[in-house]
Amino acid sequence: MGLKETQSQFVKLSLDDFERRKLYANRSAHSTSSFAPLEKEIQTQARSLINKRLGVVRKILWGTNSFLGKEFSIRFRQFALSSTEPKGLNRHRLDALAFADNLTERTKQRAYPKPLLELLSHETIPVRMWMGNRRFALRFHKHRPHDLYRMIEGGECISKVPRKPVLMLWWQGKGKKRGYFWRELSPWLY
Amino acid sequence: MNKIPRLGSGVGYRDFWFQDLIETKGEATDFLEITADHFLDAPPWKIRELDALAERFPLIPHAIDLSIGSADGLDEVYLAKLAALVAKINPPYWSEHLAFTKIGGRELGHLAPLPFSEEAIEIVVKNVERAKEFISIPLILENITYGIEMPGGEMDEGTFINQALEASDCGWLLDVTNLYVNSVNHGWDPQDFMDVAPMQKVVQLHYVGFSERKDGYLIDNHGSDVNPEIRNLLKDVLERSSAKGAILERDENLPSFDKIAKELSLTREIGRSIGIWD
Numbered sequence: 001m002g003l004k005e006t007q008s009q010f011v012k013l014s015l016d017d018f019e020r021r022k023l024y025a026n027r028s029a030h031s032t033s034s035f036a037p038l039e040k041e042i043q044t045q046a047r048s049l050i051n052k053r054l055g056v057v058r059k060i061l062w063g064t065n066s067f068l069g070k071e072f073s074i075r076f077r078q079f080a081l082s083s084t085e086p087k088g089l090n091r092h093r094l095d096a097l098a099f100a101d102n103l104t105e106r107t108k109q110r111a112y113p114k115p116l117l118e119l120l121s122h123e124t125i126p127v128r129m130w131m132g133n134r135r136f137a138l139r140f141h142k143h144r145p146h147d148l149y150r151m152i153e154g155g156e157c158i159s160k161v162p163r164k165p166v167l168m169l170w171w172q173g174k175g176k177k178r179g180y181f182w183r184e185l186s187p188w189l190y
Numbered sequence: 191m192n193k194i195p196r197l198g199s200g201v202g203y204r205d206f207w208f209q210d211l212i213e214t215k216g217e218a219t220d221f222l223e224i225t226a227d228h229f230l231d232a233p234p235w236k237i238r239e240l241d242a243l244a245e246r247f248p249l250i251p252h253a254i255d256l257s258i259g260s261a262d263g264l265d266e267v268y269l270a271k272l273a274a275l276v277a278k279i280n281p282p283y284w285s286e287h288l289a290f291t292k293i294g295g296r297e298l299g300h301l302a303p304l305p306f307s308e309e310a311i312e313i314v315v316k317n318v319e320r321a322k323e324f325i326s327i328p329l330i331l332e333n334i335t336y337g338i339e340m341p342g343g344e345m346d347e348g349t350f351i352n353q354a355l356e357a358s359d360c361g362w363l364l365d366v367t368n369l370y371v372n373s374v375n376h377g378w379d380p381q382d383f384m385d386v387a388p389m390q391k392v393v394q395l396h397y398v399g400f401s402e403r404k405d406g407y408l409i410d411n412h413g414s415d416v417n418p419e420i421r422n423l424l425k426d427v428l429e430r431s432s433a434k435g436a437i438l439e440r441d442e443n444l445p446s447f448d449k450i451a452k453e454l455s456l457t458r459e460i461g462r463s464i465g466i467w468d
Contacts, residue, residue, distance in 0.1 A: 003309045004261035006342055007293040007302075014298060034341035041338040048337075049300055055442075087297045089231050089255075089268070133233050173235045178208065 001034055009035055013042050014049055017081045050080045053095055060096040061123050064103065067116065067152045075103065093127045100124045113159035119148050125170050126180040137170040144184060191328055191361045191393060194282045197221045197248060197435030198467045199458035201450055202396075204440070205239065210447035212242055218451035220458070221248040223437045226284075227255055230271045244279060250394070250437075251276055251284045252363075255297075258317050258331065259290035259304040266324075273324040283328040283393060285363045286321075288314065288354060301334045305342035306350035311357055318358040330361035330393045335368045335410045337375070347372070348386030361393035364431065366424050367439075371400050371408040380423055384430055392431035397424050397457075398439045413442030416453055425460050432466055 001009075012019045013035055024039045035042055054076045058065045065072045079102050086094040100120045107116045122145045125137055143161045145168070151158050166186035173179050198220030203211070211219070222243060229240050243249060253272055256264060276284050289301040304310040318329060333351055345353070355362055364387075373380045399414030416424075416438070424436065436457050438450065461467035 001342065002261070003305065003307070003313060003342070004293065006305060006340060007261055007290055008296075010302060010340065011293050011296050011298055014302075015296065038338060038341075044337055049298065052300060085297065085299065089227060089271075091297065091299055130233055172233060176238075178205070178235050178239055 006034070009033065014045050015085050017046070020046060050077055053080055053092070056092040057096045057099055060092070060127060061100060061120070063119050063123055063149055063152055064100075064116065067119065067158060068103075068112070075099075075106075090131055093131055096127055097124055113157060115143050115148060115158045115161045118143055119145070119158070122148075122168070125168075125182075129170060129172060129180055135172045137168075139168040139170070141166050141168060144186070145182075146184065191283075191391075194328065194361075194393060194434050195248075196467055197250075197394070199454045199461065200247075200250075200435055200437050201454060202252070202437050202439040202441070203243065203249075204444055206444045207447045207450070208239060208242075212246065215447050215451060216246055218447070218454055219247065220454075221250065221435055223250045223252045223285075223439075224279075226251040226253040226272055226275055229275055230268075240279075248281070249279050250281050250435075251279055253284065253286045254301070255291050256286050256321065257289075257291040257293075258286050258321070259288065259310060259314055260293050260317065261290075261313050262293055264317050264320055265292065266320075269321060269324050276325050276327065281327065283330055283361065284325060285330045285332060285394065287334050288331040288351065289334045303334060303336035303338070303340050304350075305340040305344075306347055307342050307344045309342070311350070311354045314354050315358045318360060328361055328393075330363045331355065331358075332363035332365050332396065333368050333372075334365070335371050335375075339376070346386065348383045352386065352388045355388055355391050360391075362388060362391040363394050363396060364392045364427060364433070365396040365410075365439075366427055367396065367398050367400055367410050367420055369427075370420055370423050371410045374406075374408050381426070384427070389427075389431045392427070392433045395424065395427060395431075395433050395436040396439045397436060411442060412439060415445075415449075416456075421456070424457065425464075428460055428464050428466060433461075435467075436461070 023033055054073060057076060076099060079099055104117060104120055118141045121139060129137055142163055142165055144164050144166050147161050148158055151161055164186060166184045168182055168184060170180055170182045173181060200219050200221035200223060203222045203224045229236060256268060287301050289303060291298050291301060369380055397416060397420055398412050399417050400408045401411045401414050402408055438453050
């Protein structure tokens with residue numbers, strides 16, 4: 001087996017749960033792959049790749065992670081096994097957006113409290129602004145992100161968050177300001 | 191490589207420490223290593239951050255996704271962006287890993303080892319030659335950790351690194367933690383490794399702490415304080431090489447910059463006591 005084939009097989013086995021099952025469940029196929037005796041190492045490699053992705057996505061969707069707790073990791077691992085791995089310089093941002101979409105769909109199916117939709121939207125705005133190099137963004141929310149974060153930090157369920165419509169203005173830092181900033185515009189604040 | 195200046199004791203830049211670095215605590219570090227990928231296709235505020243750092247520190251770009259060991263060649267779109275960044279910073283050298291991260295349009299998102307083989311060396315040489323067409327300053331390559339020995343190996347790791355660096359005319363970014371972690375996980379002696387490895391090619395070092403699993407397996411998690419074993423090996427490496435600088439490479443559980451400054455100071459003292467840094 002040449003280097004290209006070795007590398008292709010390694011990547012395939014590391015990323016693709018189906019390929020791993022096929023190789024390690026079918027004993028008769030073992031003789032054709034030099035990775036056959038390396039099942040333990042390949043499984044460890046596959047798990048650590050998913051954990052690495054999870055670690056980064058957790059930082060991006062930190063409020064959602066705090067709210068969902070262990071469920072966040074469980075859902076992400078299921079998502080990672082069934083989705084195509086992201087590519088390119090923005091791979092972790094794309095990963096976070098795709099996972100946020102996955103959680104959004106599940107929230108719409110009532111797996112989680114509805115206000116999670118707004119938290120997911122709020123937490124993905126800076127990612128979308130980076131990727132689109134956007135200077136400004138506007139979002140309308142039925143609930144204040146501040147209230148959502150306050151409840152999460154207090155260990156309360158966000159399903160009881162008070163309804164306070166708010167227009168969110170986001171902007172990219174100028175001059176010495178680094179990162180993305182947001183302000184809530186709402187009559188509820190005055 | 192001989193023209194590369196002495197750099198001393200530095201840290202891998204993480205934006206968590208930006209204010210500390212820009213303000214008074216910046217004097218604690220002699221130079222910074224920046225992860226090149228964090229500044230490719232970045233928005234204007236991130237580029238201004240880079241400019242602010244470049245005004246104050248010598249910067250060394252460290253790439254992580256060029257995949258210098260890919261058998262199907264380099265991603266030239268990535269390479270062109272990297273070349274533009276290197277041109278903007280104008281460093282004395284740049285670095286990548288002796289590894290691969292992608293093949294056939296699929297990306298691992300992680301550094302994977304090459305088989306320690308002649309064929310892998312030929313691929314590295316070919317890819318380095320192509321990279322040099324875009325970036326003419328010296329390239330140094332880093333040894334990685336590996337949990338799996340890639341099938342097809344024909345030699346030990348030290349010999350592989352020696353031959354790959356010699357054939358590609360690259361310097362060595364010796365990661366002391368990776369060296370230690372591999373020695374424990376694969377059961378060999380780091381001193382024996384250094385007897386075979388090209389210590390004269392070492393340009394820069396990386397070091398950070400490691401964590402240990404219950405079964406004794408070590409993990410270079412980039413999130414722990416520098417362990418005494420690493421500090422001791424760092425001293426041995428500095429005594430056996432003429433590294434121009436060492437970078438503390440902390441990515442997780444970031445401590446205050448005061449703590450980082452203490453680590454940098456300890457490393458600087460080792461370099462000075464050996465007489466290789468000012």
